[in-house]
Amino acid sequence: MSMAMSEPGPTAATSGLEGVIAATTTLSKVDGTNGRLTYRGYNIYDLAQTTTFEEVAHLLWFGHLPNRKQLTRLMARFAAERSIPNNVMQIIRALPTSTEPMDALRTAVSAWGAGAISGKPTIDQAIALTARFPLFLAAFERTRQGHEPLQPQPKLGLAANFLFLLTGEVPKDEHVKGLNSYLVLLADHGMNASTFTARIVASTESDIVSAVVAAIGALKGPLHGGAPSKVQDMLRAIGTVENAAPWLRAAIARGERLMGFGHRVYKTEDPRSVALREMARVTDPQGFLLARHVEELALELLQQQKPGRRIYTNVEYYFATMMGSLGLSGDLFTPTFAVSRCAGWTAHILEQIHNNRLIRPDAEYTGTAEQRFIPLEKRP
Numbered sequence: 472m473s474m475a476m477s478e479p480g481p482t483a484a485t486s487g488l489e490g491v492i493a494a495t496t497t498l499s500k501v502d503g504t505n506g507r508l509t510y511r512g513y514n515i516y517d518l519a520q521t522t523t524f525e526e527v528a529h530l531l532w533f534g535h536l537p538n539r540k541q542l543t544r545l546m547a548r549f550a551a552e553r554s555i556p557n558n559v560m561q562i563i564r565a566l567p568t569s570t571e572p573m574d575a576l577r578t579a580v581s582a583w584g585a586g587a588i589s590g591k592p593t594i595d596q597a598i599a600l601t602a603r604f605p606l607f608l609a610a611f612e613r614t615r616q617g618h619e620p621l622q623p624q625p626k627l628g629l630a631a632n633f634l635f636l637l638t639g640e641v642p643k644d645e646h647v648k649g650l651n652s653y654l655v656l657l658a659d660h661g662m663n664a665s666t667f668t669a670r671i672v673a674s675t676e677s678d679i680v681s682a683v684v685a686a687i688g689a690l691k692g693p694l695h696g697g698a699p700s701k702v703q704d705m706l707r708a709i710g711t712v713e714n715a716a717p718w719l720r721a722a723i724a725r726g727e728r729l730m731g732f733g734h735r736v737y738k739t740e741d742p743r744s745v746a747l748r749e750m751a752r753v754t755d756p757q758g759f760l761l762a763r764h765v766e767e768l769a770l771e772l773l774q775q776q777k778p779g780r781r782i783y784t785n786v787e788y789y790f791a792t793m794m795g796s797l798g799l800s801g802d803l804f805t806p807t808f809a810v811s812r813c814a815g816w817t818a819h820i821l822e823q824i825h826n827n828r829l830i831r832p833d834a835e836y837t838g839t840a841e842q843r844f845i846p847l848e849k850r851p
């Protein structure tokens with residue numbers, strides 16, 4: 472009996488598992504009180520300004536930033552994986568043009584995994600998957616626009632290749648820099664909903680593709696990664712600085728949630744949105760003026776309506792402003808988030824299986840107490 476006494480007993484159900492620690496991780500630290508985010512101890516401001524997405528992926532997968540030789544090797548491994556098998560391309564081409572890109576990505580990843588992946592998750596598989604996310608997305612985008620998918624450029628990195636594969640033009644440096652910083656900023660974020668999903672699937676000893684497909688499903692929802700196109704819709708609907716106040720007041724009065732505001736963990740400014748705000752100011756000065764005005768007003772109105780709630784702008788808000796200026800259509804925003812987060816998901820999957828225990832929480836039963844069974848013919 473003494474053994475049972477030392478085991479942790481069940482705790483009461485927590486709404487949305489808020490405040491529950493579900494795993495230990497050495498990947499990223501989210502400090503919601505002070506608005507700080509680090510990957511393996513490195514502040515994301517430093518990483519976003521100076522590193523490539525590939526360097527950050529190396530940091531997450533291998534545990535340290537690469538030296539030049541290690542980076543060259545990783546880039547070569549990425550380049551070697553940049554291809555879409557014919558059967559997967561056929562599936563992408565067969566999708567109705569009305570398919571949401573997030574669904575197209577989920578389908579392509581799943582189809583690719585069906586032939587390519589088995590066994591215990593490995594770093595090689597993580598690289599193979601992360602390298603293909605931009606390809607799958609760009610192939611679908613080109614196809615639905617009635618264009619042929621393009622071949623990746625061996626000399627370009629992941630961010631530049633993604634823009635090239637979408638447009639067929641070598642992208643401007645400032646656009647590559649903007650997208651690269653975004654990919655760096657979003658690569659990992661503690662135990663967010665999609666990462667938790669990936670870790671749960673990995674904990675059953677399922678394969679890496681199944682875990683990533685499940686994570687894509689979780690990211691799609693507007694309360695997680697599906698908000699940026701809705702931010703863009705909101706800014707479009709507002710349209711002008713003059714229209715901001717009446718539009719926001721009416722939305723708040725209807726009890727609507729303002730997209731791009733609020734976060735489960737950050738009770739101060741999301742450090743990623745601070746970094747993206749600066750980028751949006753440069754990449755799209757015109758759009759920035761309206762976005763900044765709407766942000767300031769929305770924060771003021773939310774503060775009045777929900778005093779003490781500590782609602783701030785989240786990462787989706789300026790991402791929406793910035794992505795529009797890169798020429799990406801609104802429904803590509805969330806899958807672009809997935810391109811970045813694939814590095815974090817796969818790093819978490821590898822971390823989970825390294826010291827695995829099946830994730831299997833309890834549920835508190837609140838249904839009817841035991842009832843007497845009535846056979847079908849006697850039920851009223």
Ligand code: ACO
Nearest residue numbers: 693694695696698728729730731732733734735780785787
């Ligand atoms: N607009 C208006 N009110 C809000 C908003 C918002 N965007 N966000 C939270 N609130 C209010 C809620 O109405 C609630 O008020 P109440 O207690 O008076 O009912 C209070 O703040 C707390 O809200 P919760 O839903 O309990 O907060 P939770 O931690 O579950 O939600 C979430 C976080 C889902 C992100 C929420 O803020 C939201 O819906 N935001 C809009 C969607 C969005 O921007 N999603 C992107 C998230 S960022 C990311 O995942 C990378």
